[in-house]
Each structure stands twice: as C-alpha cells, then as structure tokens.
C-alpha cells in the first residue's frame with residue numbers, strides 16, 4: 001500500500017513517544033474488546049483482534065495476532081505495520097520477549113486487564129512498566145488532516161440528518177422509533193454507524209441529559225431533543241439539537257423559548273473563547289456565567305455538566321472543556337461545545353456542535 005499511512009502512523013508514534021520519558025516500547029494489548037488506541041494506530045476498519053498485541057517502537061509497529069485474524073490484518077495492512085502470525089503460547093512469549101525483555105515499556109493502564117498486565121510482566125520480563133495512557137491521550141487530542149476530514153464529514157452527516165428528521169415528527173411516534181429513523185437517515189447519508197446510542201427525548205425527558213429512548217409517545221406540544229453522532233472511517237461526530245417550535249402556543253412556550261435563546265447565547269459565548277492559546281477552562285466559564293446570570297438568575301445552577309469533551313476515534317476522546325480543565329487549547333484539537341439548561345418536570349434544552357480549534361478561533365464542523 002502507499003506511503004500516506006506510513007507518514008500518518010509515524011507522526012502519531014512520534015507524538016506519543018514525545019511525552020514518555022525513556023520508554024522504548026508501548027504495547028497495546030486487546031482483551032476481549034479492542035483498545036481504541038489499536039484502531040488509532042493501525043487505521044484498521046475491520047476485525048476484532050481479540051487477544052492481539054500491537055507493539056510500538058519509535059519507528060515501527062509490530063502486530064502479533066492469531067490465525068483467526070491474520071488474513072483480516074494482512075488485507076488491511078500497510079507498509080507501516082509488520083504482522084506476525086501467532087500459533088501458540090510459546091511463540092507468543094518468544095515474540096513478546098524479543099521485543100520487551102529488559103526494556104522500559106509502557107502499557108495503557110486505562111484499558112489493559114490485570115491478567116494481561118501480569119502475563120506480560122512475567123512472561124516477557126520488561127525492566128520497567130509505566131502507564132502509557134497520558135501519552136496516548138495527549139497524542140490523540142491533536143488531530144492530523146485526515147482525522148479532521150473524517151470528523152468534518154461525520155459532523156456534516158449528523159447535521160444533514162438533524163435537518164431532515166423534523167419531517168418525521170408525528171404525534172404518537174415513540175422515542176425509540178424516532179431514534180431508529182434517525183439512525184437510518186444517518187446511515188443513508190454515509191455514516192458507518194452511530195458513534196453512540198442515539199438519545200431522543202420528548203418533553204419532560206429532555207431534562208435528563210443522558211436519557212435513553214423509551215416507549216414515550218410524542219405529544220402535540222412536546223419539544224424534541226436529539227443528541228446523536230455518526231462515524232466515518234472510525235471517527236466520530238457528536239451533535240445535539242433541541243426542536244422547540246412544536247411548543248408554540250402551549251403554556252410551555254415562553255419559558256422554553258427563553259431557555260433556548262439563553263443556551264444559544266451561552267454556546268456563542270463559549271465558542272468566542274475557543275482559540276489556540278486560551279485556557280481549556282475559559283469556554284466553560286463563559287457559558288456558565290451566561291446561563292447563571294440570564295433573566296435575573298432564573299436558570300442559575302441548571303447547567304449541570306461540563307461544556308464539552310474532545311471527539312476523535314472515540315466520541316469521548318479523553319479531553320474535556322470543564323471549569324477544572326488545566327492547560328491550553330492547541331491548534332487542531334476538536335471539542336464539543338454543548339451547554340444546556342435542565343429543569344426537572346418541565347423539560348430541557350441543549351445545543352451541541354463539534355468545534356475545531358485554530359489560531360484564529362473556533363470553527364464549527
């Protein structure tokens with residue numbers, strides 16, 4: 001295959017090793033499920049790779065995988081990865097030891113099961129083991145051009161689905177049914193699958209930020225909140241829209257309209273603060289101040305979560321925009337900006353977009 005993968009992989013590896021001190025190998029060990037960093041480094045879009053080991057050194061990736069997955073790996077492999085077929089435990093130990101024995105290695109403590117950790121420690125005898133998670137997280141926060149283009153495409157698909165879902169609103173449809181229709185639209189526009197379980201809330205359910213779609217039926221004057229995402233080449237989008245026009249003419253209308261306008265202003269003021277070099281905490285603080293001080297304080301304390309999180313190969317990619325976030329925003333990070341107001345027993349409004357950080361400011365994807 002071509003060199004573009006090699007370049008992308010080696011710059012990812014370079015970013016990871018730039019924040020590990022003295023580490024010679026990083027092992028991404030899949031258990032029954034796949035460490036997202038496995039996809040991040042290989043770019044594989046097919047295969048489960050249970051029990052496989054991906055060994056990263058400064059200039060190289062080596063994949064130790066079973067007979068079962070070997071052909072799937074070879075089909076997708078590019079010249080940045082060496083694939084070794086493992087046929088038994090003894091060979092696995094030999095291969096691991098030859099890479100790891102006596103060396104300083106990093107493992108992803110946020111993923112690896114203790115059983116695999118101790119297997120590597122005992123069987124491959126590294127000199128030291130440290131946590132590679134902080135380095136992986138830091139590397140993944142800054143996206144390359146390809147990653148940005150995938151997320152941009154995923155966001156465009158979700159926005160298109162948000163624009164056409166309104167025609168499907170009809171009295172009596174359940175949240176579950178509407179969520180399925182949303183996922184169908186999203187797939188028809190090019191999504192490989194939802195980036196997380198689609199959230200659909202009618203009326204009062206919109207006061208619960210992580211409500212799962214239920215059998216509740218849409219009433220004549222209910223607002224509809226949809227929080228959903230698409231995937232393109234494994235990269236995620238995450239977008240929320242609250243459709244309040246349906247409430248027009250109901251007793252709820254005036255209050256929910258004020259809520260909507262306040263959330264919109266809060267999102268605008270957060271995005272104004274999104275810029276390379278600004279602190280990671282400043283966008284949240286701007287949005288929270290806006291919500292707390294609006295309308296003489298009637299929504300004070302009703303914004304009950306962080307402003308946003310980084311999106312990438314995972315929908316929650318590790319970083320966050322919260323009042324406690326330390327450090328600065330950097331060019332080509334992508335965060336959600338998703339302020340909301342939630343009033344129990346009444347309803348809720350959230351507006352969420354995916355924002356690319358540039359030196360000039362935040363760009364909505």
Ligand SMILES: [Mn+2]
Nearest residue numbers: 238336338352
């Ligand atoms: Mn989100």
